[in-house]
Amino acid sequence: MKLYVVAGSPNSRKVLAVANHTGIDVEVEYLDFFEGDLGNEAYKALNPNAMVPTLVDGDLKLWESNAINQYLADTSENNTLFPQNLAQRADIVRWQFWELAHFNQALGTLAFEAIAKPSFMNAQGNEAVISWAGEQLNRFATVLNDHMQGRSYVVGDSITLADYSMIHVEYFKEMVPFDWAPYPHLNDYFDRMRQAPHWAATAPESADAIGRIPANQSGAGL
The missing domain is CATH 3.40.30.10 (Glutaredoxin)
Known part of the structure; x- marks a missing residue:
């Protein structure tokens, strides 16, 4: 493999x-x-x-x-990570689809335009796209923040594929031009996952x- x-x-x-x-x-x-x-x-x-x-x-x-x-x-x-229970699997897949289509689509776009382009590609970020991505991130960060209230992980009581999917743009989270202060549950979750050994090793x-x-x-x- x-x-x-x-x-x-x-x-x-x-x-x-x-x-x-x-x-x-x-x-x-x-x-x-x-x-x-x-x-x-x-x-x-x-x-x-x-x-x-x-x-x-x-x-x-x-x-x-x-x-x-x-x-x-x-x-x-x-x-x-991906239990055989069909309901749990569906819940994990739901959050994988969601992060890909919404939360990380916004965060990843913002990171690419505001951080990756000027820092790694010698190019200027598109301000209109940066503005749009910020608006989208605000919308979906609210959803994740509300979901994470009282939770340690996205699905269940231990790390699943949903968590590794959700936090995969973590390295750039604090670099992007976005105010994370209104999302304390989301921030706690990212801080916790940042310390997860299998993730930190990457x-x-x-x-x-x-x-x-x-x-x-x-x-x-x-």
């Missing part, structure tokens, strides 16, 4: 955290975003979107981080390390 990722990529971190949590033996291959590794024809043959992560397990070539996480959880002997060494192959890795073997 081989997993292609980019260091510091939120979606890559999401999958790496689940791999850590389950203890599955996964060979991790880091790609260099700035050297164009994602655009290599060999990699695009695995993932035509030229994005990360991608999991290869035998003949299976699987992309989309939430799908990969469900596969990893079901492949492992760990039944807590953090980039520094901002300069984002997108680069870690010094102790061999690099792309495509």
Whole structure:
């Protein structure tokens, strides 16, 4: 089983955290975003979107981080991340869909336009998009904040796939131009998940390390 990722990529971190949590033996291959590794024809043959992560397990070539996480959880002997109970699974999947379509769509857009473009791409963020993303984030942060009142985790009493999905843009949370003060339950939740060992282990060494192959890795073997 081989997993292609980019260091510091939120979606890559999401999958790496689940791999850590389950203890599955996964060979991790880091790609260099700035050297164009994602655009290599060999990699695009695995993932035509030229994005990360991608999991290869035998003949299976699987992309989309939430799908990969469900596969990893079901492949492992760990039944807590994605329980077999149908109601619990549906609840976890509901929150995975929600974070992707609403909360993290807004937070990720805001992080990309306000942080990633000027800091990593030598480009100016689109102010209209930044304004729109802030409005959307305010709307959906309210939903998550209300949900997390009196809760430690999104679904149930322990970490599930919903949590690793929900907090995958955590690294950029405090950097974006957004006032988090009105959302104390959301903030407590993010602070708690930030300390979760399997998630913390996926953090980039520094901002300069984002997108680069870690010094102790061999690099792309495509």
